[in-house]
Amino acid sequence: MFLYFTHELTSRRLRHLLGIGVVTVLFFITNLFANENALTPAWFVRGKILNAKYYSTRRNWKCEELTQTDGEHAPNLTFISTEEVERKIIGENIQEVTSSLSVINSEGFDIFNMTSLRQTFNRSAINFSDDFAYLPGGHWKPRKFNDSSKVALLVPFRNREQVLGVFLRHMVPFLLRQRLEFTIFIIEQANNLKFNRGMLANVGFKESLRFEDWDCIILHDIDFLPRYNNNSYTCKNMPRHLMSGIEKRPKLLPSEFNGVTGFSREQFVMMNGAPNRYWGWGGEDHDLRTRAEVKGFNISRTQWPYGYYDHIPHASHKDSDTEPKRREYVKQAEIYLSQDGLSNLNYPKPEVYFHPLYVHIMVNISKLPRPKPRRNSR
Numbered sequence: 390m391f392l393y394f395t396h397e398l399t400s401r402r403l404r405h406l407l408g409i410g411v412v413t414v415l416f417f418i419t420n421l422f423a424n425e426n427a428l429t430p431a432w433f434v435r436g437k438i439l440n441a442k443y444y445s446t447r448r449n450w451k452c453e454e455l456t457q458t459d460g461e462h463a464p465n466l467t468f469i470s471t472e473e474v475e476r477k478i479i480g481e482n483i484q485e486v487t488s489s490l491s492v493i494n495s496e497g498f499d500i501f502n503m504t505s506l507r508q509t510f511n512r513s514a515i516n517f518s519d520d521f522a523y524l525p526g527g528h529w530k531p532r533k534f535n536d537s538s539k540v541a542l543l544v545p546f547r548n549r550e551q552v553l554g555v556f557l558r559h560m561v562p563f564l565l566r567q568r569l570e571f572t573i574f575i576i577e578q579a580n581n582l583k584f585n586r587g588m589l590a591n592v593g594f595k596e597s598l599r600f601e602d603w604d605c606i607i608l609h610d611i612d613f614l615p616r617y618n619n620n621s622y623t624c625k626n627m628p629r630h631l632m633s634g635i636e637k638r639p640k641l642l643p644s645e646f647n648g649v650t651g652f653s654r655e656q657f658v659m660m661n662g663a664p665n666r667y668w669g670w671g672g673e674d675h676d677l678r679t680r681a682e683v684k685g686f687n688i689s690r691t692q693w694p695y696g697y698y699d700h701i702p703h704a705s706h707k708d709s710d711t712e713p714k715r716r717e718y719v720k721q722a723e724i725y726l727s728q729d730g731l732s733n734l735n736y737p738k739p740e741v742y743f744h745p746l747y748v749h750i751m752v753n754i755s756k757l758p759r760p761k762p763r764r765n766s767r
Contacts (some may be wrong), residue, residue, distance in 0.1 A: 432528040464614040469554040473744040479705030538624040541603040545589035573747040587663035587673040626689040633696030646678035661730030679722040728760035
């Protein structure tokens with residue numbers, strides 16, 4: 390009796406296991422051809438396997454950089470033209486995008502007010518996938534994350550054409566993987582005066598708000614690329630220093646505030662933006678930190694090692710390109726805060742051009758009258 394019962398129990402288990410095996414095989418075969426790309430399993434396309442390459446359910450997103458999951462992702466620092474990056478990321482929609490951009494650029498940015506600009510852009514929206522809608526000028530809008538951060542990436546720029554393609558190749562997929570609504574603004578200084586990063590940041594901030602009511606801005610040097618996908622570019626914990634280390638200096642000092650910094654829109658206004666006084670490299674980042682501290686903001690920093698950035702090689706700055714009075718200006722940062730920044734910003738009408746992956750703002754900034762010092766109150 391015992392042997393008979395054991396035999397029956399074993400047979401039932403075998404039949405049960407065999408049934409599970411048949412169902413599993415049928416499920417796999419069904420999913421194998423469930424996607425429009427008949428040779429790619431649906432679970433592979435949806436990216437549920439960590440080592441699987443993630444592609445959108447539309448065939449036109451064959452961008453290798455979009456295959457990365459959370460973790461370390463060393464940037465590709467080899468040269469690539471912006472046109473090649475645009476074709477690589479936009480894919481088969483590049484002609485449609487180019488046509489939309491040519492119409493908008495020919496009509497001119499200045500004819501739009503905020504409402505008509507958004508209406509025109511929404512009519513030009515291209516549905517890249519079930520995940521994102523794309524608007525001219527590299528404005529990406531997630532479809533499934535209504536509460537995602539709206540981020541304006543402001544990149545002060547001059548004489549860095551050779552690294553622009555490298556920057557876009559890494560940053561656009563990086564931000565897409567984080568499911569953000571974002572646009573990259575390249576703010577170019579269109580003259581031969583010493584470079585003024587702070588004033589360009591202020592111009593970029595004001596001009597970017599003509600496109601969207603951004604939740605936050607990230608002021609980003611073009612020659613730094615985040616290595617870790619875990620380095621969040623969302624609008625949480627602002628103000629934030631997103632950089633905690635670079636190639637030659639694996640761990641930055643706690644007092645540093647350079648390279649890549651983020652602020653909510655309200656914080657940047659309360660700080661009176663960035664300083665306009667620094668003509669040449671250096672000092673404006675320390676001034677920015679002082680502004681945040683004077684306003685009582687707690688500055689956070691991306692945890693090591695996730696805040697590590699790779700540096701795109703380029704010609705180093707000459708001593709003549711630095712601001713000679715930067716140390717003096719930094720010491721005076723608090724007393725000039727309310728008088729130097731967004732409050733006294735003055736610049737001629739910029740030239741604005743829409744590209745497939747970014748908005749290009751060219752502005753001929755000039756030195757402003759010396760502001761009067763005033764002790765700031767919180």
